[in-house]
Amino acid sequence: MIRSGSTCQIYEAINDNTGQKVALKTLVAERRKDKTELKYLQHEFEVAKEFKNEFVNDVYEVDAKHSVPYLSIEFSPFQNLKQRLRSEYDLMNYHASTVINNVLQGLKYLHDQGWVHCDVKPDNFLVDDEGSCKLIDFALAVRISTKFGRMFGGGKSKTIAGTRSYMSPEQIRRKSLDNRSDIYSAGCLLTEIATRKVPFTGNTPEDLLARHLRMKAPPICSVNTNITQEFSDLVGEMLSKNPVDRPDSMTLILDRLDSMRIYRTQPLHPSKMSSAEDAEF
Numbered sequence: 325m326i327r328s329g330s331t332c333q334i335y336e337a338i339n340d341n342t343g344q345k346v347a348l349k350t351l352v353a354e355r356r357k358d359k360t361e362l363k364y365l366q367h368e369f370e371v372a373k374e375f376k377n378e379f380v381n382d383v384y385e386v387d388a389k390h391s392v393p394y395l396s397i398e399f400s401p402f403q404n405l406k407q408r409l410r411s412e413y414d415l416m417n418y419h420a421s422t423v424i425n426n427v428l429q430g431l432k433y434l435h436d437q438g439w440v441h442c443d444v445k446p447d448n449f450l451v452d453d454e455g456s457c458k459l460i461d462f463a464l465a466v467r468i469s470t471k472f473g474r475m476f477g478g479g480k481s482k483t484i485a486g487t488r489s490y491m492s493p494e495q496i497r498r499k500s501l502d503n504r505s506d507i508y509s510a511g512c513l514l515t516e517i518a519t520r521k522v523p524f525t526g527n528t529p530e531d532l533l534a535r536h537l538r539m540k541a542p543p544i545c546s547v548n549t550n551i552t553q554e555f556s557d558l559v560g561e562m563l564s565k566n567p568v569d570r571p572d573s574m575t576l577i578l579d580r581l582d583s584m585r586i587y588r589t590q591p592l593h594p595s596k597m598s599s600a601e602d603a604e605f
Contacts, residue, residue: 331355336399346384349395362388364463365395371439371462379430381450381460397460405446405457405517413520414594419455420517421586425578426451430459431510432574435503439465442501444509445490446516469500488532489522493565496533503574504567510577511541511562511570518555518586519547523563537565550591554584 326347327334332355335348355361369386376382382398405423408416416423427449434441441448442464449457464485486495492508494501515523523541526532541563545556558580564570571577 328352331358331361337396339396345399346396347399349397351393356391356393362393365393367465368395368461368463371465375433375437377430377433379426379458380433381458383462398458400450400452400458402450402452404460405449405451405513408451409446409516409520412594414591414597415453416451416455416517417591418593420591422455423451423457423517424514424586425581426455426457427459427513428510428574428578428581430457431503431506432578434459434462434465435468435506435574438468440468440501440503441465441506441509442495443486443490444506444513445487446513447487466501468502488529488536489524491533491536492567493537494567496536502567504570504572507562507570507574507577508564508567510574511559514559514562515541515544518544518551518559521547540565550587550589552585552588555581555586558584 325333325335329352331352333350333352335350337346337348338344339346349365351358351361351365365386366388369383372380372383381400384396384398386395387393403411405416405427430449431441431444439462441459441462443461448461449459451457486509490509490512492501492505495505495509512523515521524532524535524539526535541560543556544559545551545553558571558577562570562577571580
């Protein structure tokens, strides 16, 4: 077993037929007959079974009918971005340009396939030692809502599903979603990469959601003075409350990133930080 949560466990496994190492996402014992959780497993497979992209984790097969239901996915030996930001922030900070590019590339691919992820957060990106990331977990994904689809409730979840620290205002209000909802959530994630903090916190879950709906996030360059004004402005636009005020595609965001610097001064690699401090001393 690699990881365990409240509903799922991840195991390292070998496919007996192919010899391929895979990761098995299984339900914990008390959830194995939970129809909602079984639907999530099946849905994740249906969303991602045809995906093939270097920034997105492969999904191979699902079995939701036997005693231990599972989803077979691409194996990765690396931790997720949330874990690495907590334990190796200086390394992630050094590789931030790669991390951010890969995060946005993975979401761009998902959007190009017609899906909104709906749970964009650092926990859902696996990242290696060089900052290369892969997007995972498509259980909450919904089809991108078109103008015609919105007339019939397309792209709308029946319940508020997602992670409160990263949810867009329209997701909280259970409105129809398009790629701009993920763009807001990605703005929350980029804030965390740049400042070690999410844009909003609250004393209660309801307070946190209210802040997403009404409070303007502080510019990230005011929290981390090494962040350039250009990058801070871009993240601020991504965090606009009204979707029409956000950049309307990951392609546009990536194009803008190509023409700017994230940091005023490039952070040092952790291996060089101690020697630099010694030299200054």
